[in-house]
Amino acid sequence: MLSYARPIRELIEQLERLPGIGPRSAQRLAFHLLGAGPERAENLAQALQSLHRQIRVCEECGNWSVEALCPVCASDERDRGTLCIVADAKDLVALERAGEYSGLYHVLGGVLSPVEGVGPDELRVAELMDRLERLDVREVILATPPTVEGDATAEFLREILGQFEGLRMTRLALGLPVGADLDYADQVTVARALRGRTEMSD
Amino acid sequence: MYLKTLTLENFRCYEQTRIELPRGLVVVLGPNASGKTTLLEAVYLLATTTSPRSGPARAMVRHGQSWGRVTGVFERDGREVTISVTLGDPSGSRSGSKTVEVDGREVDSLREAIGRVQASLFWVGSLEVVKGSPSERRRFMNEAIGQTSARYLDDLARYRRALRQRNELLRSIRARGGSGSILAPWTRALVDAGVPIIEDRASFVRALAAEAAPMHLRLGAGAEELSVQYDPSVAAGSDLDAEDEFYQRLEETHEREVERGSTQVGPHRDDVILTVDGVDVRRFGSQGQQRTAALALTLAQASVARVRTETEPILLLDDCLSELDPARGAAMLDLSEDREQMIVTSACCPEHLAERLADAHVIDTGGELASCRPCRIPDIEGRNTESHHGP
Numbered sequence: 124m125l126s127y128a129r130p131i132r133e134l135i136e137q138l139e140r141l142p143g144i145g146p147r148s149a150q151r152l153a154f155h156l157l158g159a160g161p162e163r164a165e166n167l168a169q170a171l172q173s174l175h176r177q178i179r180v181c182e183e184c185g186n187w188s189v190e191a192l193c194p195v196c197a198s199d200e201r202d203r204g205t206l207c208i209v210a211d212a213k214d215l216v217a218l219e220r221a222g223e224y225s226g227l228y229h230v231l232g233g234v235l236s237p238v239e240g241v242g243p244d245e246l247r248v249a250e251l252m253d254r255l256e257r258l259d260v261r262e263v264i265l266a267t268p269p270t271v272e273g274d275a276t277a278e279f280l281r282e283i284l285g286q287f288e289g290l291r292m293t294r295l296a297l298g299l300p301v302g303a304d305l306d307y308a309d310q311v312t313v314a315r316a317l318r319g320r321t322e323m324s325d
Numbered sequence: 326m327y328l329k330t331l332t333l334e335n336f337r338c339y340e341q342t343r344i345e346l347p348r349g350l351v352v353v354l355g356p357n358a359s360g361k362t363t364l365l366e367a368v369y370l371l372a373t374t375t376s377p378r379s380g381p382a383r384a385m386v387r388h389g390q391s392w393g394r395v396t397g398v399f400e401r402d403g404r405e406v407t408i409s410v411t412l413g414d415p416s417g418s419r420s421g422s423k424t425v426e427v428d429g430r431e432v433d434s435l436r437e438a439i440g441r442v443q444a445s446l447f448w449v450g451s452l453e454v455v456k457g458s459p460s461e462r463r464r465f466m467n468e469a470i471g472q473t474s475a476r477y478l479d480d481l482a483r484y485r486r487a488l489r490q491r492n493e494l495l496r497s498i499r500a501r502g503g504s505g506s507i508l509a510p511w512t513r514a515l516v517d518a519g520v521p522i523i524e525d526r527a528s529f530v531r532a533l534a535a536e537a538a539p540m541h542l543r544l545g546a547g548a549e550e551l552s553v554q555y556d557p558s559v560a561a562g563s564d565l566d567a568e569d570e571f572y573q574r575l576e577e578t579h580e581r582e583v584e585r586g587s588t589q590v591g592p593h594r595d596d597v598i599l600t601v602d603g604v605d606v607r608r609f610g611s612q613g614q615q616r617t618a619a620l621a622l623t624l625a626q627a628s629v630a631r632v633r634t635e636t637e638p639i640l641l642l643d644d645c646l647s648e649l650d651p652a653r654g655a656a657m658l659d660l661s662e663d664r665e666q667m668i669v670t671s672a673c674c675p676e677h678l679a680e681r682l683a684d685a686h687v688i689d690t691g692g693e694l695a696s697c698r699p700c701r702i703p704d705i706e707g708r709n710t711e712s713h714h715g716p
Binding site: 235236237238242243270271272274275276278279282283309310311314315 | 474475476479483486487489490491493494497506507509510511513514517518
């Protein structure tokens with residue numbers, strides 16, 4: 124069988140390793156790049172190269188950053204008394220987009236999962252303890268995802284953060300989508316919203 | 326609810342078949358291996374999106390074809406709903422896929438399809454509920470409760486994940502040591518998901534037992550009494566609720582669970598006790614007793630579903646006439662009088678039931694479905710197990 128010239132073949136092989144890209148998509152992308160001319164390919168190559176050269180991990184919170192400190196940690200307008208713990212940097216971005224939160228973050232770099240060999244040592248837990256020693260944090264918001272692993276991670280943190288006296292610990296609420304009628308929400312969502320119901324106050 | 330039309334395309338031994346069905350009693354008559362069970366399988370597939378037979382979805386596709394489809398038009402409370410399950414992809418590549426459509430709109434999960442159509446099936450595999458291992462009875466509970474509660478299925482999925490993670494951690498503690506503090510979050514995840522499962526199962530089996538006993542009396546020639554009892558690994562005790570009891574039992578068995586690398590107590594160790602006149606029918610029942618008990622459980626489960634969802638499940642009963650004596654056979658057919666639809670298969674037309682069957686709608690897989698090639702599916706006695714279905 125006639126196969127593609129080596130550079131094309133190599134590109135297809137590289138693209139295939141990306142998540143969500145199968146052999147057919149890889150082939151289509153490769154030929155698209157080939158057809159779009161050298162400039163397009165150069166731009167992409169440049170963006171790829173500068174990614175790891177320029178991006179590093181924020182020394183404080185673990186967010187992706189260009190500087191030693193990410194924009195959130197560097198800002199003097201953030202409330203340094205609250206710390207929101209997220210599994211991944213992309214969760215941080217989601218929370219930032221909501222525009223509701225003005226405190227600091229801590230990125231764990233994943234959730235506990237014995238099956239995948241992820242224990243506390245594989246997450247940025249020691250860094251978290253260190254920050255809590257240094258900073259004057261009043262409240263920690265546990266914002267790991269509402270999965271079995273995310274819940275267990277939050278539970279684990281709740282346990283070990285118990286040593287910080289007077290530290291308030293909260294868990295991100297989960298429940299009904301905003302603006303949707305109760306009867307349109309699926310059974311599971313309604314059931315979990317009921318289990319996690321909150322006290323009404325003035 | 327009842328099934329009005331069933332269309333099979335490239336499904337098992339059927340190439341292209343459309344069947345109209347009325348309410349009430351429908352009898353599918355035909356010799357062994359003529360595709361009777363396959364009709365029930367198709368209805369069950371529409372109700373649950375899975376086949377009761379094990380094996381990959383593509384095994385249901387007619388030999389040599391790249392796709393197959395089952396379509397059913399159901400009527401429920403005067404409204405029609407069309408459900409179709411497509412196996413493979415008519416347009417090309419995705420041979421292992423399964424697509425479910427409700428009224429022409431694709432739905433992406435069982436959660437969405439659930440509760441739209443309900444069916445209860447009795448077939449050769451149902452015997453396993455009685456004589457099989459405890460896991461068969463757990464599966465029976467899971468399917469029955471899952472048919473009426475998506476929340477239960479969610480708890481079950483969370484429980485299984487927590488169990489898998491916890492067992493992995495136990496094995497690593499066994500190998501490398503480690504403290505309990507790292508186990509605690511997984512213990513809590515296990516208990517959080519497990520307690521509602523225990524509660525749901527307890528209430529389901531209570532409801533099941535209440536329906537199964539009278540059903541069994543009706544099907545039994547004598548006055549044998551079937552008792553059904555939940556046998557939980559962990560249950561609320563006299564002074565502790567299920568949650569505290571679960572934590573305590575985990576603590577008690579900690580040494581053993583580390584030693585074995587697996588969680589020793591919890592809903593994954595549940596069972597259901599089945600006795601007939603006080604004798605454990607799971608182990609000591611005769612073939613006939615086990616069959617009658619299994620049939621009673623299937624019918625009782627349908628009654629429970631009817632009460633819980635206010636929807637009448639379609640009863641699918643595969644080859645249960647041949648072995649029942651005249652009185653039991655008649656009692657079973659009489660059930661159709663207060664059920665919306667009951668589809669019964671039989672390889673023969675028992676003489677003593679001829680009168681009753683005369684009123685039923687009969688589908689003849691031998692004559693009317695002449696396009697069907699002999700299917701050689703395992704029949705109810707498991708005699709003929711030669712199989713030609715797909716790779």
